[in-house]
Amino acid sequence: MRSLRDTSLALLALLAADPTAAAEGEQIYVKACAMCHNAMPPKLGDKKAWEPRLQQGKEALVATVIKGKGAMPPKAGNPALSEKDIEAAVDYMLNQVK
16 A cells, blocks of 8 residues: 555656646636535645545545545536546645645
8 A cells, every 4th residue: 555655746746747737637626626625624735634535545536526425426516527627636636735
């Protein structure tokens, strides 16, 4: 199992390699995720709340967004989001807890 540090470093490397993807991720976050994740847990940037999710890995988080979980509907309530869009938003959110 990857350590939290290893997972964080891998995610940061991906974002650093493609700054355009990071910008797209932020835009998708603002449009599809911010309304909830700025008010409800796990809040954007809350390292403690995101720690267990980081341990699941990016693939598991993307799958959770696609399927939905708890109060979060599938694809964050936007069926037009592609898997690439969701990955970009997840990358952006994870980058906020580096």
